[in-house]
Amino acid sequence: MTGRLKGRRYRAALALGILLGCLTIADAHAEGSYSFAQVKSRIESGQYDAARQLVAASGEDSPSKRVAKAFTEALILKHQRQLQASADAMEAILLDNPEFDRVRQELAHSYYLLGENDHARHQFGILSATSHSPAFRSLYNDYLDAIDSRRPWSLDGYVALAPSTNISRGVAADTVFIGGVPVKPANRKQSGIGVSFGGSGSYRFDLNERMGLTLGGSFDGTKYGGREYDSLSGQVFSEFSYKTGRWRFGVGPTMERLSFDWQGYRLAYGAQWSIQKSFGNSGDTMRFTGRLRRLDYDDLDAFDGYEISGGLRYQHAFSAALVANTGAELTRVKAEREFNSYNAVRPYFEIYSDLPFGVLGSIGLGYQFRDYDGKFPWTGENRRDGQLSLVSSLTFRGLSFRRIAPRLEYAYVRNNSNIGLYDYDTHSMGVYLTRKY
Secondary structure, three states: OOHHHHHHHHHHHHHHHHHHHHHHOOOOOOOOOEEEHHHHHHOOOOHHHHHHHHOOHHHHHHHHHHHHHHHHHHHHHOOOHHHHHHHHHHHHHHHHHHOHHHHHHHHHHHHHHHHHHHHHHHHHHOOOOOHHOOHHHHHHHOOOOOOOOOOOOEEEEEEEEEEEEOOOOEOOOOOOOEEEEEEEOOOOOOOOOEEEEEEEEEEEEEEOOOOEEEEEEEEEEEOOOOHHHHEEEEEEEEEEEEEEEOEEEEEEEEEEEEOOOOEEEEEEEEEEEEEEEEOOOOOOOOEEEEEEEEEEEEEOOHHHHEEEEEEEEEEEEEEEEEEEEEEEEEEEEEOOHHHHHHEEEEEEEEEEEEEHHHHEEEEEEEEEEEEEEOOOOOOOOOEEEEEEEEEEEEEEEHHHOOOOOEEEEEEEEEEEOOOHHOOOOEEEEEEEOOOOO
């Protein structure tokens, strides 16, 4: 097993060198009287000044020429084994020029040599998703496999300031009417400023080159001034996975515990599965997911039952600077009381883009239709909800410190229901520090 992994890493490193050499010739950045291949050749033979002069002597000053100069200096640093300085210089180039794949290739390889697995995985993942060459994409995927092999564990966490206009997700009206009867809702709209926090971790055991077993867990929570609106959820799972060609299959048990006000609320346990396919010519991926869980509420027996859900997500990378996801989720909940059972469908769309000044932006929009089975008490009609959700974020990579960057996130939720007790909206903000970018 160890020999196979070492061989894979060696072949990946050798292939990347060959690829970069071929790419610089086949896709040369011609600037006046030189090609990038000529510059790279001089750097690799230690003729640094000759490489600088070749770039400096070609053409008039322009933005592309300034980038070529900066990239040349970064490659010189890399050849001198000043890998961190080289990676910093190339990262700075990509902040303003995310479409320069050649810079991204060298940056990904620098991160790989530095042992910066998360950053190397991120860059190789972008290259794999946007490459139009099956051979290059296979190479990038070899690097991704090698990264996974040398670090089979993952660990992440966050703490964020979390102001919200409706932490209770309650109604704003003093009185609502249910079946024509006026009712004063117990759950009223309440704003507040709190802290959200969470963490996750996993460990993967490679059984062979195609099969693996992953164990993991995560937790998420919110804390406000009073404990009434505090929440905490924790999840553990395991997954047996199998990869063959462009397909990946995964299945395993899962369990989740949810609490409010620091007291138990619900236990959910069952199994989840996934099927993923990558498309060789386009780099697109399609992912099917499913889950079957038993729902067991501590004090609300009327909600006890089961949940089955499924989802489909399609990802397309228009370029290294623009990636989009679209999909839909289907859910069926069967509860002890019929009026708590429902069917739901949620189509959604997400887009991620590199913006000027090193800002990474994202926006996600979804709408869930929820139709309940039985007639809601006192009303003579079935409950029907429609929930709009909007989440957008800006990650300021140019302000990163020790690979940690600030992220600003805004979320809006609007729930429309024919039962007034469930008619609400909320605006919330989050200020994060993150390594995921």
